[in-house]
Amino acid sequence: MPPAPDADLVVPTPDGLYCRAGRFHVDPWRPVAHAIVTHAHSDHACRGCERYLTSSTGVFPLRERMLPGASIDGLPFGQSLTIGDTRVSLHPAGHILGSAQIRIEHRGQVCVISGDYKTPPRSAAPDRTCEPFEPVRCNVFITESTFGLPIYRWRPQSETFADINAWWRQNQLDGRTTFVFAYALGKAQRVLAGIDPAIGPIAVHGAIVGLNRAYADAGIALPPSPHAAAALAPDLRGRALIIAPPSAAGTPWIRKFVGPDGISTALVSGWMQVRGTRRRRAIDRGFILSDHSDWDGLLWAIRETGASRVGVTHGFIEPLVRWLRERERIDAFPVPTKYEGERVEESSPDEPAAEVDPAPDDSSPDPTEPA
Amino acid sequence: MLPFTRLFLDLDQSNRTSEKVAAIEQYFRHASPADAAHALYFLSGNRFKRVLKTKVMVQTALLITKTPEWLLDECYEAVGDLSETVALLLPGGETPTDTPLHTIVDRWIRPLLHAEDAAASDQLALAWSKLGRDQRFVFNKLLRGNFRVGVNRRLVQRALAAVADIDPAVMAHRLSGKVEPTEAAYLRIMSGGTSEDDFSRPYPFCLANQLNDPPQSLGDIADWQIEYKWDGIRAQILRRAAPHPDGRVTTHLWSRGDELITDQFPELALAAASLPPGTVLDGEVLAWRHTSPGAPDGRALSFNALQTRLNRKNVQPSLFDADGIVFIAFDILEHEARDIRDQPLSARRLVLEQLHRRHLASAEVIKLAPILTPRSWPDAGALRTTARTDRNAEGLMLKHRQSAYHVGRGVIRARESASADNPSPPKSAGGWWKWKIDPFSVDAVLIYAQPGSGKRAGLFTDYTFGIWDGEALTPFAKAYSGLDNDEIKRVDALIRVNTTGRMGPVRVVRPALVFEIGFETIRASPRHRSGIAVRFPRILRWREDKKPADADTLDSVRALLARHTD
Numbered sequence: 001m002p003p004a005p006d007a008d009l010v011v012p013t014p015d016g017l018y019c020r021a022g023r024f025h026v027d028p029w030r031p032v033a034h035a036i037v038t039h040a041h042s043d044h045a046c047r048g049c050e051r052y053l054t055s056s057t058g059v060f061p062l063r064e065r066m067l068p069g070a071s072i073d074g075l076p077f078g079q080s081l082t083i084g085d086t087r088v089s090l091h092p093a094g095h096i097l098g099s100a101q102i103r104i105e106h107r108g109q110v111c112v113i114s115g116d117y118k119t120p121p122r123s124a125a126p127d128r129t130c131e132p133f134e135p136v137r138c139n140v141f142i143t144e145s146t147f148g149l150p151i152y153r154w155r156p157q158s159e160t161f162a163d164i165n166a167w168w169r170q171n172q173l174d175g176r177t178t179f180v181f182a183y184a185l186g187k188a189q190r191v192l193a194g195i196d197p198a199i200g201p202i203a204v205h206g207a208i209v210g211l212n213r214a215y216a217d218a219g220i221a222l223p224p225s226p227h228a229a230a231a232l233a234p235d236l237r238g239r240a241l242i243i244a245p246p247s248a249a250g251t252p253w254i255r256k257f258v259g260p261d262g263i264s265t266a267l268v269s270g271w272m273q274v275r276g277t278r279r280r281r282a283i284d285r286g287f288i289l290s291d292h293s294d295w296d297g298l299l300w301a302i303r304e305t306g307a308s309r310v311g312v313t314h315g316f317i318e319p320l321v322r323w324l325r326e327r328e329r330i331d332a333f334p335v336p337t338k339y340e341g342e343r344v345e346e347s348s349p350d351e352p353a354a355e356v357d358p359a360p361d362d363s364s365p366d367p368t369e370p371a
Numbered sequence: 372m373l374p375f376t377r378l379f380l381d382l383d384q385s386n387r388t389s390e391k392v393a394a395i396e397q398y399f400r401h402a403s404p405a406d407a408a409h410a411l412y413f414l415s416g417n418r419f420k421r422v423l424k425t426k427v428m429v430q431t432a433l434l435i436t437k438t439p440e441w442l443l444d445e446c447y448e449a450v451g452d453l454s455e456t457v458a459l460l461l462p463g464g465e466t467p468t469d470t471p472l473h474t475i476v477d478r479w480i481r482p483l484l485h486a487e488d489a490a491a492s493d494q495l496a497l498a499w500s501k502l503g504r505d506q507r508f509v510f511n512k513l514l515r516g517n518f519r520v521g522v523n524r525r526l527v528q529r530a531l532a533a534v535a536d537i538d539p540a541v542m543a544h545r546l547s548g549k550v551e552p553t554e555a556a557y558l559r560i561m562s563g564g565t566s567e568d569d570f571s572r573p574y575p576f577c578l579a580n581q582l583n584d585p586p587q588s589l590g591d592i593a594d595w596q597i598e599y600k601w602d603g604i605r606a607q608i609l610r611r612a613a614p615h616p617d618g619r620v621t622t623h624l625w626s627r628g629d630e631l632i633t634d635q636f637p638e639l640a641l642a643a644a645s646l647p648p649g650t651v652l653d654g655e656v657l658a659w660r661h662t663s664p665g666a667p668d669g670r671a672l673s674f675n676a677l678q679t680r681l682n683r684k685n686v687q688p689s690l691f692d693a694d695g696i697v698f699i700a701f702d703i704l705e706h707e708a709r710d711i712r713d714q715p716l717s718a719r720r721l722v723l724e725q726l727h728r729r730h731l732a733s734a735e736v737i738k739l740a741p742i743l744t745p746r747s748w749p750d751a752g753a754l755r756t757t758a759r760t761d762r763n764a765e766g767l768m769l770k771h772r773q774s775a776y777h778v779g780r781g782v783i784r785a786r787e788s789a790s791a792d793n794p795s796p797p798k799s800a801g802g803w804w805k806w807k808i809d810p811f812s813v814d815a816v817l818i819y820a821q822p823g824s825g826k827r828a829g830l831f832t833d834y835t836f837g838i839w840d841g842e843a844l845t846p847f848a849k850a851y852s853g854l855d856n857d858e859i860k861r862v863d864a865l866i867r868v869n870t871t872g873r874m875g876p877v878r879v880v881r882p883a884l885v886f887e888i889g890f891e892t893i894r895a896s897p898r899h900r901s902g903i904a905v906r907f908p909r910i911l912r913w914r915e916d917k918k919p920a921d922a923d924t925l926d927s928v929r930a931l932l933a934r935h936t937d
Contacts (some may be wrong), residue, residue, distance in 0.1 A: 059409030150438060151446045151459035273459070275383070276451050280856070285384055319445045326439070 007131030038115025056100025094133030451828025454511030467503025649708025853910025
């Protein structure tokens with residue numbers, strides 16, 4: 001490991017970002033002693049660390065995904081903790097329930113690591129399934145850049161949900177069961193909270209049931225959405241909207257729910273913004289809905305932090321760095337990541353990506369269902 | 372333009388044939404004839420001769436969006452389509468326009484395509500400001516001449532046939548040849564009213580399916596007419612009288628791509644003049660080397676020899692002195708002005724032979740396709756194997772003797788196939804099969820990769836392969852297809868980790884991945900760095916079992932070239 005080039009509070013290492021003053025890693029991708037984890041998606045949380053710290057509302061989903069008996073501590077948003085020579089606090093990132101930005105203070109210097117984040121829309125209803133993003137003033141801001149190109153500009157989520165509702169209604173008229181493929185943690189619950197439950201029955205894949213409970217426990221009201229089990233199939237066929245992780249597509253589990261005229265499938269993701277990405281998936285529809293900031297959101301968030309130095313990671317690193325340097329006159333630099341995710345979506349199978357592909361634990365067909 | 376954009380989105384979103392046909396039908400039922408004519412023109416894959424320069428579209432977009440050019444390039448790399456990239460970058464677009472499609476084409480698109488750059492840019496900016504987001508994408512595609520949507524001709528035929536309430540085969544005939552984007556042309560198509568140029572329309576071509584199963588699966592070889600599969604231009608010769616009162620008898624030569632190619636092959640038009648009016652022949656245009664000038668025998672040349680002809684407007688006679696052009700006739704679709712496509716092939720063949728004897732016996736340029744008579748499938752297999760070396764053919768055509776001349780690839784009931792004495796015809800009855808020679812193949816190493824476009828945007832799917840020239844790999848062929856989706860993803864991931872350099876969007880890849888590359892023909896080419904050009908290169912297999920050192924060399928490929936030169 002090369003020595004840290006300067007007095008940076010946080011440096012990239014082969015294991016991920018490391019804070020020497022606090023002797024902990026942030027979102028390491030290999031097992032380490034002390035990990036502070038922004039959220040439980042598999043490209044941010046790895047199994048096998050000795051101890052984890054995450055936000056209080058993020059504990060449950062993280063526990064679901066780490067090894068049994070993992071030592072996980074929760075820290076409420078806004079409270080600070082002394083770790084080594086640093087003060088650490090967590091602040092909402094607006095990505096999914098409990099997703100945190102990590103603020104580290106050491107000798108008057110403040111570094112904030114964004115993790116994945118979603119800024120609130122300017123003039124539309126926010127995502128009510130997670131704590132809204134709060135900008136945190138800092139000297140150094142390390143930002144993600146999953147959708148760091150100006151072709152990514154989100155429309156209000158109400159438009160996407162109107163489209164999903166209309167498609168679901170049409171599927172019912174056609175006698176097709178509606179399948180929405182969405183990432184099990186976060187996106188699935190956001191879809192549930194946004195669709196119109198008056199249209200028909202809603203059910204979810206086994207991988208989503210437990211996560212829904214965590215959301216309910218955190219006080220986020222979701223419409224009734226039972227486990228899509230064989231017993232419910234007669235009621236669901238041709239009428240229901242069923243939410244499942246993308247890996248469930250094409251599995252025998254789907255067949256139980258096929259309507260009189262088949263099924264219609266959709267993927268819900270920011271990547272659906274681009275026609276080519278939509279079309280090369282074997283799906284009927286692609287709906288644009290992301291839990292990441294769009295281009296304008298990234299730039300807004302970066303300005304709000306007031307940071308003079310900005311590290312860019314996870315996504316379209318080079319374009320965002322160049323833009324910040326040339327247009328915003330900010331000292332921007334790339335932060336290497338194992339998830340070279342120029343296209344997060346296309347990571348190799350052992351590197352599941354948060355936005356589209358499910359974590360490995362989602363990838364088996366519903367375990368409670370006989371095949 | 373609202374309904375047309377809606378139609379585009381519906382077609383783009385759907386994977387179901389029935390839905391696509393329904394969407395097209397829906398559109399044409401409600402569109403005005405002027406709009407419908409344009410929609411049909413675009414859906415049939417036509418485009419305007421002029422296209423908007425890339426430069427004008429890019430510069431206008433940069434100006435409006437205040438985006439630096441490098442950032443637009445990055446966006447383009449992620450999207451893989453300039454029209455879409457620009458549509459995604461443009462601000463606003465919340466309110467689509469309800470200006471009809473034909474007005475947009477006549478008032479916006481055509482003037483723009485004929486304007487000077489500066490004026491075109493102003494008009495473009497104005498148009499974008501009036502269009503909705505999705506409309507801008509469609510508009511850009513039309514301007515750029517690359518509007519494509521996932522429907523084939525047959526779907527359009529089916530939908531229009533339903534709207535006009537006629538048989539799809541009739542509609543297919545009305546739609547063959549060039550369709551002009553005019554209200555009058557559209558009304559003629561829908562009403563079937565005779566037109567000045569109806570007599571010049573070819574029939575929809577009967578296409579063959581690829582034979583993948585052993586030929587024994589086709590049953591008794593005696594039921595099959597076997598011919599060479601020629602490597603030329605599939606075409607129909609039409610010899611018909613113009614409608615009354617003109618009455619003039621003219622010749623038209625149509626390629627399968629619905630291009631009128633009469634002028635490129637004047638010697639064929641000349642020879643066809645001896646055909647009686649009301650005759651339509653199907654066959655293959657080939658470059659031919661006569662054993663001596665004017666000799667009746669000779670040998671087909673490879674497709675490359677034909678290519679020089681296709682792009683010429685005025686063909687000079689000197690071009691066809693030594694090597695000539697011939698038309699190998701293998702079917703007759705119209706005889707004595709009667710459509711005989713639903714007669715069995717065996718009957719049509721008799722008519723064809725008789726016609727040839729009477730009218731073409733002295734015309735060396737229009738030849739009768741020889742019928743091969745192997746006794747057994749293994750004998751046929753032997754003919755296929757040597758088809759290339761013996762005849763410069765691509766393999767064999769197997770046509771059921773009872774087959775009707777069906778439309779496209781569809782299997783259509785021949786009249787006899789369901790008769791009482793033949794209650795269970797083979798599943799292939801009525802079908803035509805192409806039984807091609809295995810392609811040439813070479814093992815080559817992936818050396819460059821570029822993101823694909825369209826469906827493959829953002830994925831590395833455009834590959835360049837190299838073969839060994841001493842210690843170095845020299846580029847040999849580019850290929851875009853042949854891998855399944857899983858393989859594409861794995862190769863994409865491997866390209867990312869093996870990248871050693873970049874040249875614009877192109878990644879230089881460490882030699883690690885070996886592929887078996889198939890191609891149809893091989894020829895010397897001074898324009899290619901390897902000195903060799905191949906036709907239809909594609910990936911046959913990913914040779915994960917081979918190391919880069921096992922790949923072919925320039926010398927071994929040169930040896931292949933030497934064995935297969937005309």
